Amino acid sequence: MQVSGRVLVCDSIDQAGIDSLKRAGLQVDYRPEIKAAELVAAARDFEVIVVRSRTKVTKEVIDAAANARIIARVGVGLDNVDVRAAEARKIKVINAPEAAATAVAELAIGLMISLARSIPRADAEGKRGNWIKKDLMGTQLSGKYLGIVGVGNIGRHTGRLAKALHMNLIGYDPFPINRDFISETGMIVTDLDTLVESADFITCHVPATPETKHMFNAARFARMKPTAYLVNTSRGEIIDEAALYSALKAGRPAGAALDVYETEPPTNKDLLNLPNVVCTPHIGAQTKEAQELASTVIAEKIIQILRGVI
Numbered sequence: 098m099q100v101s102g103r104v105l106v107c108d109s110i111d112q113a114g115i116d117s118l119k120r121a122g123l124q125v126d127y128r129p130e131i132k133a134a135e136l137v138a139a140a141r142d143f144e145v146i147v148v149r150s151r152t153k154v155t156k157e158v159i160d161a162a163a164n165a166r167i168i169a170r171v172g173v174g175l176d177n178v179d180v181r182a183a184e185a186r187k188i189k190v191i192n193a194p195e196a197a198a199t200a201v202a203e204l205a206i207g208l209m210i211s212l213a214r215s216i217p218r219a220d221a222e223g224k225r226g227n228w229i230k231k232d233l234m235g236t237q238l239s240g241k242y243l244g245i246v247g248v249g250n251i252g253r254h255t256g257r258l259a260k261a262l263h264m265n266l267i268g269y270d271p272f273p274i275n276r277d278f279i280s281e282t283g284m285i286v287t288d289l290d291t292l293v294e295s296a297d298f299i300t301c302h303v304p305a306t307p308e309t310k311h312m313f314n315a316a317r318f319a320r321m322k323p324t325a326y327l328v329n330t331s332r333g334e335i336i337d338e339a340a341l342y343s344a345l346k347a348g349r350p351a352g353a354a355l356d357v358y359e360t361e362p363p364t365n366k367d368l369l370n371l372p373n374v375v376c377t378p379h380i381g382a383q384t385k386e387a388q389e390l391a392s393t394v395i396a397e398k399i400i401q402i403l404r405g406v407i
C-alpha cells in the first residue's frame with residue numbers, strides 16, 4: 098500500500114532508508130546540512146522529520162512543525178529530541194535502538210584490547226621509528242572479570258563477545274536483567290560498588306539520566322583495582338572527566354577508553370593526552386552495517402505508522 102506525505106531528512110543517513118521511503122510513495126527532502134533557523138522555517142511543510150545526532154529537534158522546531166506526525170531518530174538515544182514537547186503535541190517519536198548494538202559492542206571490545214595491549218601507543222611510536230617493545234607488557238582478556246554496567250541491548254551484546262574471549266561476566270542494572278542471558282553467560286549479578294571493586298575491565302552501557310550522571314566519580318575510581326580498565330561507549334555525562342583525569346594521573350584505574358564525552362567534540366585535552374587514555378570520536382554506531390540497518394529500520398517504522406499498522 099502506497100502512502101503519501103513529505104519527509105524532511107535533516108542529517109546524513111544511509112541511502113537505503115531514503116530509497117525505501119520513496120518506494121513507499123513518500124516525498125523526501127534530503128537536507129543533511131540544514132541549519133537550526135532553516136529547520137524552524139521549513140518544519141511546517143513536513144509530516145515526518147528525520148534526524149541523526151547533529152540536528153536538535155527543540156521545542157521551537159516542534160512548535161513550528163504544525164503538520165508533523167512523526168519525529169524519527171536514526172540511532173539509539175533521544176537526547177537531541179524534546180520528547181516531552183513532541184508528546185504534548187501527540188507527535189510520535191521513534192528511534193532504532195536495536196540497530197547499533199553489534200557495532201558498539203565490537204568497538205567496546207576493541208577498546209578493551211587497545212587498552213590491554215597499548216595498541217594505539219605502539220602504533221604511534223612505531224611510526225615515529227621507536228621500537229618500544231619492552232615498555233609494552235600487556236595483559237590478556239581471557240580469564241579476567243568484565244563488569245558490565247547497564248545490561249541492556251548493547252551491554253548483552255558486549256557480554257556475549259566477551260564470553261567468546263573467555264572473560265567472566267559481572268553485571269549491574271537497577272532493572273531486571275534478561276534471565277536467558279544470565280543463564281547463557283553465567284553472569285554474576287551484583288550492586289554497582291561490588292562490580293567496581295571486583296572487575297578487571299568495566300564497560301558502560303547505560304542511558305544518560307539524572308541517576309547515571311557522574312556515576313563514575315572520584316569515589317568510584319577510588320574503589321577500582323589499580324590494574325583495572327574503564328571503557329565508556331555510552332554517554333559522556335556518566336563520567337566526571339575532571340575526576341577521571343586525577344584518578345588516572347594517580348594510577349587508579351590503570352587506563353580508560355572513551356568514545357563519548359561530557360561535551361562533544363571534547364574540550365578536556367589534558368585528559369585525552371594522557372598516555373593511558375584511548376579516545377575515539379563517538380564512532381560507536383559508525384559502521385556501514387549499523388547505519389544501513391538504522392536507516393532501513395526507521396524507514397520501515399515510518400511507513401508502518403503512516404499506514405496505520407503500528
Ligand code: NAD
Nearest residue numbers: 173174197247248249250251272302303304330331381382
Ligand atoms: P538499552 O536501553 O537497551 O540498555 C540500557 C540499560 O541501562 C538498560 O538495561 C537499563 O535498565 C540500564 N540502566 C538504566 N539506568 C541505569 C543505572 N542507573 N545504572 C545501571 N544501568 C542502568 O540501551 P542500549 O541500546 O544498550 O544503549 C546503551 C547506551 O549506549 C545508551 O546510552 C546509548 O545512547 C549508547 N549508545 C552509544 C553509541 C555510540 O555511538 N557510542 C551508539 C548507540 C548507543
